[in-house]
Amino acid sequence: MRESKFVKRNSELVEQAVEGGIVALQIENGRCYGFNETAALIWTLIDEEKSVDQLCAILETEFETDVETCRTSVEKTIDLLDSEGLITWIST
Numbered sequence: 001m002r003e004s005k006f007v008k009r010n011s012e013l014v015e016q017a018v019e020g021g022i023v024a025l026q027i028e029n030g031r032c033y034g035f036n037e038t039a040a041l042i043w044t045l046i047d048e049e050k051s052v053d054q055l056c057a058i059l060e061t062e063f064e065t066d067v068e069t070c071r072t073s074v075e076k077t078i079d080l081l082d083s084e085g086l087i088t089w090i091s092t
Helices: 037-045 052-063 067-083
Strands: 005-009 014-018 021-026 031-036 087-091
Touching: 005 052, 021 037, 031 037, 037 052, 037 067, 052 067, 067 087
Parallel strands: none
Antiparallel strands: 005 087, 014 021, 021 031
């Protein structure tokens, strides 16, 4: 089902790049998030609509990893962002 959907940020966070990732604060609820290098890249990429497949293709190249490992990492990160209400799923 995710294969036919796109994901996009739906929250504005105050962000600061730090060594190895991003630290971000959601002003509305006061929550602070720490994104590692992988999550930071995913967060940056979903400033515009992207499918999980598109994210995986980019991350596979960026981190020189295999398809299965990359997909697991992307899906886990997207699930965490979704559980925090930071993203929106868009059907195609």
